[in-house]
Amino acid sequence: MLRSCASRLRTPGALRGRLGGAPPPARDSRPPPRSFSSEVIYVDHSLPNPSWSKDMRLLFDQFMKKTEDGSWKRLPSHKSVSPQRTEEVKTFFPDAKPIKEHMSQAQLFPRSLEEGLGFEYAMFHNHVENRTVCIFQGGPYLQGVPGFLHGGAIATMIDSTVGMCAVLAEGVVMTANLNINFRRPIPLCSVVVINSQLDKVEGRKLFVSCNVRSVDEKTLYSEATSLFVKLDPKKSLT
Amino acid sequence: MIRRCFQVAVRLGRHRVLPGVPQVLPRLNPNSAFGSSTDSLVSRFCLKKTDLKDYALPNASWCPDMLNLYQEFLEKTKTDGWIKLPSFKSNRDHIQGLKLPSGLAVASDKSDWRIFTRCIQVEGQGYEYVIFFHPSKKKSICLFQPGPYLEGAPGFAHGGSLAAMMDETFSKTAYLAGEGLFTVSLNIRFKNLIPVGSLAVLKVDVEKIEDQKLYMSCIAQSRDQQTVYAKCSGVFLQLQLEEESSQ
Numbered sequence: 429m430l431r432s433c434a435s436r437l438r439t440p441g442a443l444r445g446r447l448g449g450a451p452p453p454a455r456d457s458r459p460p461p462r463s464f465s466s467e468v469i470y471v472d473h474s475l476p477n478p479s480w481s482k483d484m485r486l487l488f489d490q491f492m493k494k495t496e497d498g499s500w501k502r503l504p505s506h507k508s509v510s511p512q513r514t515e516e517v518k519t520f521f522p523d524a525k526p527i528k529e530h531m532s533q534a535q536l537f538p539r540s541l542e543e544g545l546g547f548e549y550a551m552f553h554n555h556v557e558n559r560t561v562c563i564f565q566g567g568p569y570l571q572g573v574p575g576f577l578h579g580g581a582i583a584t585m586i587d588s589t590v591g592m593c594a595v596l597a598e599g600v601v602m603t604a605n606l607n608i609n610f611r612r613p614i615p616l617c618s619v620v621v622i623n624s625q626l627d628k629v630e631g632r633k634l635f636v637s638c639n640v641r642s643v644d645e646k647t648l649y650s651e652a653t654s655l656f657v658k659l660d661p662k663k664s665l666t
Numbered sequence: 667m668i669r670r671c672f673q674v675a676v677r678l679g680r681h682r683v684l685p686g687v688p689q690v691l692p693r694l695n696p697n698s699a700f701g702s703s704t705d706s707l708v709s710r711f712c713l714k715k716t717d718l719k720d721y722a723l724p725n726a727s728w729c730p731d732m733l734n735l736y737q738e739f740l741e742k743t744k745t746d747g748w749i750k751l752p753s754f755k756s757n758r759d760h761i762q763g764l765k766l767p768s769g770l771a772v773a774s775d776k777s778d779w780r781i782f783t784r785c786i787q788v789e790g791q792g793y794e795y796v797i798f799f800h801p802s803k804k805k806s807i808c809l810f811q812p813g814p815y816l817e818g819a820p821g822f823a824h825g826g827s828l829a830a831m832m833d834e835t836f837s838k839t840a841y842l843a844g845e846g847l848f849t850v851s852l853n854i855r856f857k858n859l860i861p862v863g864s865l866a867v868l869k870v871d872v873e874k875i876e877d878q879k880l881y882m883s884c885i886a887q888s889r890d891q892q893t894v895y896a897k898c899s900g901v902f903l904q905l906q907l908e909e910e911s912s913q
Contacts, residue, residue, distance in 0.1 A: 574779070579833040
């Protein structure tokens with residue numbers, strides 16, 4: 429089961445949110461709590477939209493089927509972090525300066541581009557095996573070498589996916605190391621599957637690895653290993 | 667030579683290139699050295715006379731630290747051999763007249779494709795950065811100010827955004843220092859989070875060039891160097907671009 433209190437420093441916010449589309453068995457079927465401002469509605473972006481290619485939709489459906497027996501869960505994904513999450517994280521940064529007025533438009537990085545242009549993705553988690561899978565379609569604004577996805581864009585999605593795996597296992601964590609081997613360049617606008625796995629936990633250290641493959645699994649695009657550190661509320665970070 | 671080197675690179679990892687997968691790299695003349703001099707690469711890359719918008723110029727969103735350091739380096743471009751790199755909307759604009767070797771080039775290329783680090787064009791909201799390159803010392807400095815759209819932890823830049831900025835700085839350095847084109851590996855050690863809207867200074871050095879690969883290191887720090895944000899080592903694969911045949 430997803431930890432409802434699991435906080436995440438770097439990735440998608442509220443684990444509570446509106447679940448649209450074919451509803452997976454939800455632990456909590458009540459409507460989501462209202463946010464502080466009645467104007468704000470947390471839209472779930474990890475759902476098919478017109479910019480999703482056929483491959484992306486097929487994969488999404490395959491994974492949605494896997495959620496039917498309860499072993500897998502689709503993770504909702506929002507543009508910004510909920511106020512509750514912000515408060516939880518702030519306890520680790522007591523000296524953090526207040527965010528200036530004009531920055532109140534902060535958005536979670538992978539969700540800050542218009543539909544279809546940047547990161548289109550959906551994540552699924554298996555709590556028994558501690559695996560998080562992300563299906564990802566990189567749009568035309570993520571170019572590196574002409575025709576291919578920027579190394580930094582796939583690094584961002586790898587960081588988000590392994591990070592989610594770590595958060596769901598242990599709560600508030602921070603990326604300490606990220607080690608990526610790029611085997612082949614990813615064509616722009618194609619769909620890839622990022623499979624991440626929690627390998628072991630040693631005290632406050634979490635070791636997560638992942639690989640990035642094509643939809644048919646025949647092409648291995650990259651592999652990564654990462655180290656996360658579980659934050660200690662008693663120790664200030666800054 | 668390239669094919670052998672690529673296979674060496676693959677063998678370093680745990681997985682082999684799967685059989686049946688078409689060969690990615692074309693056969694290149696083993697005698698053609700990576701001989702384009704840095705100077706010729708730079709002059710072609712920097713396109714002095716152009717209508718293209720250069721995004722690596724100060725704007726109202728730049729914090730005072732960034733503006734001051736920018737001025738310092740601008741002075742150094744006159745006296746110390748540094749060059750300010752222009753930053754266009756697409757990497758294609760930097761390599762006009764050149765193309766990827768056939769076999770690698772993507773068939774359709776829409777003109778609305780954009781380089782990742784210029785994906786958010788609203789001033790101050792995404793990546794604000796400028797890269798200075800020193801051709802003879804083969805090093806770069808990137809002044810990077812992450813905007814609110816790059817947030818990860820509330821109030822701080824997403825780790826992926828720093829990874830991307832490091833990859834991008836490596837990429838431009840590798841290309842100009844030795845026709846490095848594709849990232850082979852990135853190894854990042856994160857130390858501290860970067861507050862949104864503050865300046866991070868990335869210093870990149872080319873450690874060595876060997877077996878058609880460029881090995882580089884990067885350290886990202888605050889301006890006063892009191893806070894280290896991250897250290898990173900990166901490896902890029904050399905690949906020569908070809909002249910586009912006149913159509």
